Amino acid sequence: MSFEATLKKHHFHPIIDTHYQFGKALIVDLSPSSDIWSQVNDEHDFSAEIKRQVAETNAVIEIGRYAEQRMIYQDTDNFSQSSNRTLHIGIDLGIPAGNTVFAPIQGEVVALANRQQQGDYGPVIILRHQLEGYTFHTLYGHLATSSLQNLYIGKIIQTGEAFAQIGTFAENGGWASHLHFQIIRDLGPHLDDYPGVVDPKYKTFYLQNSPSPNLILQRENLS
Structure with missing residues (x-):
């Protein structure tokens, strides 16, 4: 049986x-052709427009799409030298800061860092998992700084264990509060990081190495 x-x-x-x-x-479309940009101006950015749409629709979560082309990163410090990175390869789960993050399956902490450059992950944790002969990883970005306090490389996190919290704008790399969730099969040379936005030129490799996070989230009608 395949990994997916x-x-x-x-x-x-x-x-x-x-x-x-x-x-x-609220499934958010941040691609260049999205209608959201017609509602954005200097006084009302895309994050404010998303919040307006959440209130209008009574949604409880904002979901940023997997494998979506975006142009929202290029004005941040983290992407200043890599403007060709525009393909989002995780899923964003927009919920209030302070909410708990749980392990979907038993895992080992293999990376943790606080990447504070504007536009980066802020606090980020990567877990390694084993399932039916497959080894894979899950990445959790834009966390609260406190999430890193009681963790260490090699610590085992049990299925369903609370191990992190969603971070605020001030600590999560400068984003509206959300969790960037990603599956990674092979970390390659990365020690405490893995890109969540990549150059579309390498789309085939990255979408194979980071398949849809909805394989774990298991929401209906979400790719």
Whole structure:
């Protein structure tokens, strides 16, 4: 059975409260052709427009799409030398800061860092997992600084264990509060990081190495 099929049939613990993970969602389109940009101006940025749409639709979570082309990163310090990175290869789960993050399956902490350059992950944690003969990783970005305090490389996190919290704008790399969640098969040379936005020129490799996080989230009608 393929890796993707193995994940799809497995029952994972929710990574955030089920009220959010499976609740009414605003699926956010941040691609260049999105209608959202017609509502954006100097006094009303895309984050404010997303919040307006959340209130209008009574959504409880904002979901940023996997494999989406975006042009929102190029004005940040983190992307100043890599303007060709525009393909988002995680899923963003927009919920209030302070909410708990849970392990979807038992894992080992293999990386943790506080990447504070504007536009970066802020606090980030990577777990390594084993499932039916496959080794893979999950990445959690834009966390609260306190999430790093009681962790260390090699620590085992049990299925469903609370191990992190969602960070604020002031600590999460300068973004509206959300969790960037990503699956990574092979970390390659990366020690405490893995890109969540990549050059579309390498799309085939990255989408194979980081398949859709919804294989673990398991929300209906979400790729």
